[in-house]
Amino acid sequence: MLMAEHKIAQREQLEDAFQVFNQVSGQLVDSYQQLQQQVARLTRELSEARSERLLQLAEKESLANRLVHLLETLPAAVVVLDGAGLVKQINTAARDILPGIDLNSDWQQIERLHIVPGQKGDEQQLVSGRLVSLTRRSLAPEPGTILLLLDVTETRQLQERMARRQRLSVMGEMAAQLAHQIRTPLSSALLYTSHLSRDDLSPQQREKFSTRCLERLHHMESQVNDMLSFARGGQFERTPLVVRELLMELVANLEPLSREHDAVVNYQFEVDETTRIDGNFAALSGALLNVAQNAFQQAGGIELGVQAGQQSGELFIRISDNGPGIRVEDQERIFDPFYTTRPDGTGLGLAVVQSVVLSHQGRISVNSTLGEGSCFEICLPLSMAHTREPAGAPECDPESGLNVVRSPA
CATH class of the missing domain: 3.30.565.10 (Histidine kinase-like ATPase, C-terminal domain)
Known part of the structure; x- marks a missing residue:
């Protein structure tokens, strides 16, 4: 009797343990399935992120390539300096405007070699005779500076030619007025000169007419000199x-x-x-x-x-x-x-x-x-x-x- 009850108790314990095992197994299966789902989701997200990253890298590479081509085709010289003032990037225009410049060159030495000292302002005269507009910008927050040198020699020459044409145009418009202004002192000078031939003049009167004649001639000379100086437009050695x-x-x-x-x-x-x-x-x-x-x-x-x-x-x-x-x-x-x-x-x-x-x-x-x-x-x-x-x-x-x-x- 006792043996039978003992066997029944053992069977019930086994059945309970089996049920617990089945429950745990079911939970493990569910957890495994959830883990598989999470792995699949993460794999999908990683794949999407990787594709997006590759796309961004491709776009950045394309942009960098376009920027390189843009720098090379720019008519202005571009010079990038690091925090120590050494040249780290230049374009073709920089090599043309500043012969001898190269990567890792000291910019201060380049300045002493090519830029006329003692100048102020944005426009700088080069020893080669060129006139450039120099712009400096910081690369903050990174150390360094980017320099932009634009050759404005032809622009200034064209401006000077245009200004000279405008001055000549104005002078043409005012020629009649100036002719009248010159004619007046010229007529006075001729009148005083004609008086000098008179025999009845006293020495004092002759000196007076001579002085006034010279004054009128000097006045005309001043007017002519002003005209010439204005027409020259500041072209001086x-x-x-x-x-x-x-x-x-x-x-x-x-x-x-x-x-x-x-x-x-x-x-x-x-x-x-x-x-x-x-x-x-x-x-x-x-x-x-x-x-x-x-x-x-x-x-x-x-x-x-x-x-x-x-x-x-x-x-x-x-x-x-x-x-x-x-x-x-x-x-x-x-x-x-x-x-x-x-x-x-x-x-x-x-x-x-x-x-x-x-x-x-x-x-x-x-x-x-x-x-x-x-x-x-x-x-x-x-x-x-x-x-x-x-x-x-x-x-x-x-x-x-x-x-x-x-x-x-």
């Missing part, structure tokens, strides 16, 4: 100039004018003999004198101030007077060709001055108040950087009749 010599030339030119008009001229020159600019001596000297001469056209006591100095790599020359001033509406047009407020003016004087200044990569501006006078400022780039303080004003002849203001020692 440039050489290194000592600024102090240019200023002393202005002093020498103003001395007889100041004596003639009983004018007081104050000078303040804060430049030394090492200060230089690149330019044409005759053109710049004439432009400065042209500006200063305007002060002698006024009536009454004349006071003229001439100041020169340097700052931010530029030479500045300011010429001021105590004249009647210039109206605001006239200030906007005084540099236009053939615009004048004087009945005997050609309207070319300040236009020529502006043309000369612009041809030297400079600028000219005017600040004027009615009843208080005017101040013209001319700024020109220096040939080289000057770091030490100016040595002081140049010495002028104390017997010249000029009121000289010297800089502090």
Whole structure:
């Protein structure tokens, strides 16, 4: 009896264990199927991601290839520098504009070899004679710089030719007016000359007619010179100039004018003999004198101030007077060709001055108040950087009749 009950208990235990085994087996099968499903899904996702990645890589490779071809066909030179300033990428135009440049070249050495030193602004003159527009951009957040050099030589030459044609066109339109302006002093000169042949003239009258005849001839000469300078359009041969010599030339030119008009001229020159600019001596000297001469056209006591100095790599020359001033509406047009407020003016004087200044990569501006006078400022780039303080004003002849203001020692 006990043996039978024991066997029954064992059978029930076996049946329970078998049921548990079946349940666990079923769960394992379900888990395996779920795992297979997850593996299939992940495989599918990986395949899709891989296909998308391969597509992106193909697109990037195609884009990189297009960029390479674009860089090679660009007319501008492209130079890529790393953080140390070494050339890491260049295109064909860069090799053409900057002969000798190569990968891993030091950009500073390339600059010293090809770019004229002492220049400011985006446009740079190359030793080969080319003019390029230089643009720099950082590669941030990565270290390095990308340089773009565009050859603008032909563009500037075309602009200069177009400007010259425009000037010639304007001159053609104003030929009749200019002919009238020349005819008037010419008629006066002929009249005074005809009087000189009279026998009844006293020495004083003969001298008076001669002087007036010369004045009319000089006036015509001035008009013709202005026309020629305007037509030339700033095409001058440039050489290194000592600024102090240019200023002393202005002093020498103003001395007889100041004596003639009983004018007081104050000078303040804060430049030394090492200060230089690149330019044409005759053109710049004439432009400065042209500006200063305007002060002698006024009536009454004349006071003229001439100041020169340097700052931010530029030479500045300011010429001021105590004249009647210039109206605001006239200030906007005084540099236009053939615009004048004087009945005997050609309207070319300040236009020529502006043309000369612009041809030297400079600028000219005017600040004027009615009843208080005017101040013209001319700024020109220096040939080289000057770091030490100016040595002081140049010495002028104390017997010249000029009121000289010297800089502090």
